[in-house]
Amino acid sequence: MNVVLIGYGTIASALMPNLLSEFEGEIKCLKVIDPYGVKKLSADFDCPVVWVTTSVTKENLDYLLSELDSDSFLINLSVDVSSVDLVSFCQKKGARYIDTCIEPWAGHYVNADAEPADRTNYALREAMLALKAECQNGPTAIVAHGANPGLVSHFAKQALLNIRDDIYGISQPIPQTRQQWAKLSADLGVKTIHIAEHDTQVAKLPKRPGEFVNTWSIDGFIGEGCQPAELGWGTHELRLPPEGQRHTTGRNSAIYLNRPGASVRLKTWTPAFGPCLGFLITHNEAVSLSDYLTCFEGEQVTYRPTVNYAYHPCSDAILSIHELSGCSWHSQPQKRILQGRDITSGGDYLGVLLMGHEKNAYWFGSYLENSVAQKLNPESSATSLQVVAGVISGMKWAIANPCCGIVEAEEMDFRFVLDNARPYLGEMLGEYTDWSPVEEDKGLFSIASSDKWQFENFME
Numbered sequence: 001m002n003v004v005l006i007g008y009g010t011i012a013s014a015l016m017p018n019l020l021s022e023f024e025g026e027i028k029c030l031k032v033i034d035p036y037g038v039k040k041l042s043a044d045f046d047c048p049v050v051w052v053t054t055s056v057t058k059e060n061l062d063y064l065l066s067e068l069d070s071d072s073f074l075i076n077l078s079v080d081v082s083s084v085d086l087v088s089f090c091q092k093k094g095a096r097y098i099d100t101c102i103e104p105w106a107g108h109y110v111n112a113d114a115e116p117a118d119r120t121n122y123a124l125r126e127a128m129l130a131l132k133a134e135c136q137n138g139p140t141a142i143v144a145h146g147a148n149p150g151l152v153s154h155f156a157k158q159a160l161l162n163i164r165d166d167i168y169g170i171s172q173p174i175p176q177t178r179q180q181w182a183k184l185s186a187d188l189g190v191k192t193i194h195i196a197e198h199d200t201q202v203a204k205l206p207k208r209p210g211e212f213v214n215t216w217s218i219d220g221f222i223g224e225g226c227q228p229a230e231l232g233w234g235t236h237e238l239r240l241p242p243e244g245q246r247h248t249t250g251r252n253s254a255i256y257l258n259r260p261g262a263s264v265r266l267k268t269w270t271p272a273f274g275p276c277l278g279f280l281i282t283h284n285e286a287v288s289l290s291d292y293l294t295c296f297e298g299e300q301v302t303y304r305p306t307v308n309y310a311y312h313p314c315s316d317a318i319l320s321i322h323e324l325s326g327c328s329w330h331s332q333p334q335k336r337i338l339q340g341r342d343i344t345s346g347g348d349y350l351g352v353l354l355m356g357h358e359k360n361a362y363w364f365g366s367y368l369e370n371s372v373a374q375k376l377n378p379e380s381s382a383t384s385l386q387v388v389a390g391v392i393s394g395m396k397w398a399i400a401n402p403c404c405g406i407v408e409a410e411e412m413d414f415r416f417v418l419d420n421a422r423p424y425l426g427e428m429l430g431e432y433t434d435w436s437p438v439e440e441d442k443g444l445f446s447i448a449s450s451d452k453w454q455f456e457n458f459m460e
């Protein structure tokens with residue numbers, strides 16, 4: 001196959017050595033398009049590598065990608081290039097496609113003329129779903145399949161099975177349809193799911209004033225951090241949170257808050273240090289997973305869990321967000337992405353926290369230490385290697401299933417994906433906890449409702 005890679009930043013450079021080893025002998029030609037030009041490749045490719053030093057734009061897309069055909073695979077790891085336009089082009093050309101985020105064209109996230117609802121991931125996903133409806137059985141195009149969004153939706157399915165088996169002690173059949181997965185989640189009584197991530201990686205060189213430091217794209221993080229906070233909205237919720245808004249179009253499964261996600265902090269829990277505060281950053285999986293796990297009777301929604309991202313980034317990124325917020329969200333003049341060797345210790349705890357069931361709360365996910373990631377791939381950090389795991393496993397699924405049209409993570413075979421991602425994920429942990437967002441206050445402060453899993457109780 002011929003591979004075209006758009007964007008050669010943190011994730012793409014971490015992907016490169018694994019792309020080589022996983023698809024050895026299968027790639028005939030690799031074309032890389034990035035405005036910052038030729039970079040040193042860490043691995044030797046046994047195929048020609050063509051560098052194109054330019055930005056992909058709406059105007060030049062047809063020309064730059066004219067060679068795509070049914071033997072091509074387009075990997076989009078850029079920021080600021082519309083996923084909907086790229087997928088649409090690949091569908092016409094017969095090429096397979098994967099990205100790790102449904103991206104809009106540059107400027108969309110910070111367009112002050114756009115309504116907040118139009119700047120949400122809900123709106124970006126609705127646009128992708130409209131295209132999906134037109135492209136049944138087209139070449140497989142996997143959208144939003146990195147670590148999160150991506151692998152975490154498969155973690156959620158595995159977590160549901162683990163809870164079921166721990167409660168009932170017997171192995172029952174694995175759900176095969178969306179309705180069966182939704183029924184399992186409803187029957188177990190899952191009310192809320194956090195994509196609960198705690199990045200504990202420590203930078204060799206601490207953040208300096210005027211600098212944004214992070215373990216993956218700074219442009220990507222600032223972009224999504226400035227979008228409205230957003231979450232899939234569960235049927236158990238009694239009232240909207242302050243500044244909460246419903247959508248007036250589409251499937252109405254999610255809500256947004258009329259403020260940047262990076263300004264909203266939520267209580268959550270991971271096995272790193274137990275309770276912690278995470279940012280309510282909008283993410284595609286909060287919308288897609290909650291939608292996927294919805295039960296209906298006729299047209300009537302009878303069950304849906306609340307799903308949201310609760311992100312505790314590395315300490316230097318938290319300081320960077322604090323500074324960014326203080327500067328009214330105008331980005332710092334300096335940006336520094338931490339690659340593996342810039343990190344002295346720590347790792348990334350990335351998992352799903354399923355709450356409200358008989359066993360209270362259960363976290364399931366990957367703990368990848370940076371030192372382990374470095375041994376697996378010296379170009380990566382723990383964070384970027386978890387994303388690489390989503391890309392590699394997604395590509396393998398697309399090659400095995402070439403004519404599925406546009407596909408979201410939840411529609412894929414979770415066992416296939418997890419088996420193929422597993423070598424890059426470090427330890428897979430599953431831990432129950434008696435933690436809840438109200439327990440830790442020890443009755444000192446009033447709570448929003450007697451139901452401890454109400455969204456408002458998670459808000460700081």
Ligand code: NAD
Pocket residue numbers: 006007008009010011012033034035036054055056057077078079080081100101103144145146147148149150216217218219220337387390
């Ligand atoms: P990065 O900022 O390090 O790299 C982005 C690259 O895109 C840069 O090299 C930049 O030059 C290039 N680029 C910018 N505009 C372009 C254009 N018009 N045409 C071609 N290239 C262009 O970002 P990253 O950390 O590598 O992240 C890449 C993507 O992956 C982002 O969309 C990010 O949101 C996503 N991501 C997803 C996950 C996940 O788990 N799903 C995790 C991390 C990042």
